[in-house]
Amino acid sequence: MKREVRVYNTLTQEKEVFVPREPGKVSVYVCGVTPYSDTHLGHARPSVVWDVIIRFFDWLGFETLQVQNFTDVDDKIIQRALKEGVPALEISKRYIAEYLESMDALGVRRADHYPKVSEHIAEIIGLIQQLVDNGHAYEADGDVFFSVSSFDDYGKLSKQKLEELREGTRFEVDPKKKDAADFALWKAAKPGEPAWDSPWGKGRPGWHIECSAMSLKYLGKEFDFHGGGNDLIFPHHENEIAQSEAATGRPLAHYWVHNGMITLKDAKMSKSLGNIISLKQLLAKYPKGLLRFYLLSTHYRSGLEYYEGKLEEMGRGWSRLNEAARKLQEDLAQAEEGELTESDRETLENLGRLDEEVAEALSDDFNTAMALGVLFDVVREINAYKHRGGANSQVLQKGWDVLKLWAGDILDVLELEKREQEGLTESLLDLLLAVRDELRRERNFALADKIRNGLAELGVSIEDTPQGPRWKV
RNA sequence: GGCGGCAUAGCCAAGUGGUAAGGCAGAGCUCUGCAAAAGCUCCAUCCCCAGUUCGAAUCUGGGUGCCGCCUCCA
Numbered sequence: 001m002k003r004e005v006r007v008y009n010t011l012t013q014e015k016e017v018f019v020p021r022e023p024g025k026v027s028v029y030v031c032g033v034t035p036y037s038d039t040h041l042g043h044a045r046p047s048v049v050w051d052v053i054i055r056f057f058d059w060l061g062f063e064t065l066q067v068q069n070f071t072d073v074d075d076k077i078i079q080r081a082l083k084e085g086v087p088a089l090e091i092s093k094r095y096i097a098e099y100l101e102s103m104d105a106l107g108v109r110r111a112d113h114y115p116k117v118s119e120h121i122a123e124i125i126g127l128i129q130q131l132v133d134n135g136h137a138y139e140a141d142g143d144v145f146f147s148v149s150s151f152d153d154y155g156k157l158s159k160q161k162l163e164e165l166r167e168g169t170r171f172e173v174d175p176k177k178k179d180a181a182d183f184a185l186w187k188a189a190k191p192g193e194p195a196w197d198s199p200w201g202k203g204r205p206g207w208h209i210e211c212s213a214m215s216l217k218y219l220g221k222e223f224d225f226h227g228g229g230n231d232l233i234f235p236h237h238e239n240e241i242a243q244s245e246a247a248t249g250r251p252l253a254h255y256w257v258h259n260g261m262i263t264l265k266d267a268k269m270s271k272s273l274g275n276i277i278s279l280k281q282l283l284a285k286y287p288k289g290l291l292r293f294y295l296l297s298t299h300y301r302s303g304l305e306y307y308e309g310k311l312e313e314m315g316r317g318w319s320r321l322n323e324a325a326r327k328l329q330e331d332l333a334q335a336e337e338g339e340l341t342e343s344d345r346e347t348l349e350n351l352g353r354l355d356e357e358v359a360e361a362l363s364d365d366f367n368t369a370m371a372l373g374v375l376f377d378v379v380r381e382i383n384a385y386k387h388r389g390g391a392n393s394q395v396l397q398k399g400w401d402v403l404k405l406w407a408g409d410i411l412d413v414l415e416l417e418k419r420e421q422e423g424l425t426e427s428l429l430d431l432l433l434a435v436r437d438e439l440r441r442e443r444n445f446a447l448a449d450k451i452r453n454g455l456a457e458l459g460v461s462i463e464d465t466p467q468g469p470r471w472k473v
Numbered sequence: 474g475g476c477g478g479c480a481u482a483g484c485c486a487a488g489u490g491g492u493a494a495g496g497c498a499g500a501g502c503u504c505u506g507c508a509a510a511a512g513c514u515c516c517a518u519c520c521c522c523a524g525u526u527c528g529a530a531u532c533u534g535g536g537u538g539c540c541g542c543c544u545c546c547a
Contacts, residue, residue: 229547
């Protein structure tokens with residue numbers, strides 16, 4: 001391990017030094033989505049955050065194993081299926097595909113496994129049976145409930161007291177429950193719903209049990225990280241802990257990592273509130289690097305606001321980072337080797353220090369906001385160096401290495417390639433700029449400016465540099 | 474009502490005991506045919522009150538405001 005990683009653990013409410021279950025390996029379970037409608041911005045947050053965490057561990061030399069579930073058996077899916085008159089699994093299949101497509105477009109690396117409830121009914125039934133046998137669950141008229149009072153640690157994650165939970169119940173309690181706080185592991189089948197055979201009759205799994213069953217199958221007991229949005233802490237993760245730990249007698253996961261919510265006009269973005277920003281739409285409008293930059297600009301545990309125009313605002317800062325990397329890439333082609341001057345050495349040294357600072361920021365509870373801040377320092381260091389006339393290949397290479405590693409490979413916020421242009425656009429632009437350059441040499445600035453202004457109106461900005469004109473869309 | 478969290482410049486956002494990173498916006502300068510880009514300089518005492526301490530944005534207590542959860546939810 002190259003360095004110590006510290007992580008804030010929801011369970012202990014403290015930042016802890018990460019000690020892997022198995023040396024050199026990291027196991028991660030991140031709660032995925034219930035696929036019944038469009039993937040939205042809120043879903044992108046845990047995905048991108050964990051994508052970065054996994055990449056970082058990868059860089060640290062860990063072997064990573066990541067599992068993300070799809071809860072494809074669920075009330076909402078069933079409702080939707082009835083409305084559309086198609087099988088429930090068809091609905092979930094459609095939205096799973098859409099989800100994965102969006103995540104791919106966001107540059108999120110695929111998890112190792114994407115288990116679905118519908119394909120793990122046997123494991124789920126097995127786990128429920130174990131809980132019934134243990135005395136932690138009971139059957140009632142085809143339903144099976146988990147008995148919270150049988151699990152002493154109930155509430156340890158969300159810091160809830162059982163008493164309060166019972167009193168806080170705002171909905172009608174199912175009379176079949178022995179305790180108002182008990183929750184369903186298995187639900188007896190209702191007409192028209194998907195159902196599977198079980199020792200308790202036809203039915204389907206309750207909401208939380210799938211994560212216990214599937215994490216156990218793919219990651220085993222006591223895996224390292226369990227992640228998801230902080231809206232899942234209670235009841236979902238609390239219940240997962242109860243089920244898993246009551247069954248195995250071991251801690252479910254060592255570190256519980258929860259990301260903050262994305263809000264829209266001060267309200268959480270959620271399907272039920274209908275204040276959703278579709279990820280597909282955002283991806284069509286903004287480069288993925290900018291989207292990731294936005295998502296990583298705040299510490300993962302904080303809330304993150306979205307509003308119309310926010311990405312445009314962030315885009316100005318993001319461009320600075322991105323353009324610096326692009327230009328550096330170009331400069332590197334014509335960099336000169338040679339003896340290091342005093343200025344070269346100093347810059348090299350500063351870049352080395354900043355490189356270390358980024359690694360340190362990410363090691364400290366995955367502080368991407370700070371990492372980005374340091375990367376802007378890197379940008380200034382490089383630009384200032386070039387401004388002084390520096391062009392030593394070793395120095396530029398170091399700058400490139402730092403940006404490429406962190407902004408490119410780990411955070412993945414750069415867009416180094418020019419955006420795909422429609423067929424001829426690029427060559428036409430080059431031709432137009434060559435003509436304009438000719439005009440400038442003839443000092444026909446009026447016409448040259450007319451071209452520049454015209455292009456600006458079309459969204460193409462021109463920069464005249466000593467190496468010739470650059471354009472960007 | 475209970476639980477968890479947050480409150481830092483016009484905006485976004487790090488910092489969690491030693492005298493406030495970074496980005497955007499803004500002002501000035503350099504460079505440029507003019508721009509753009511880039512560089513340099515400037516731009517906050519950290520919600521309020523009371524404590525602890527030689528010293529607090531950072532710890533404690535009390536307020537106020539906001540967010541999340543307690544119901545499906547990333």
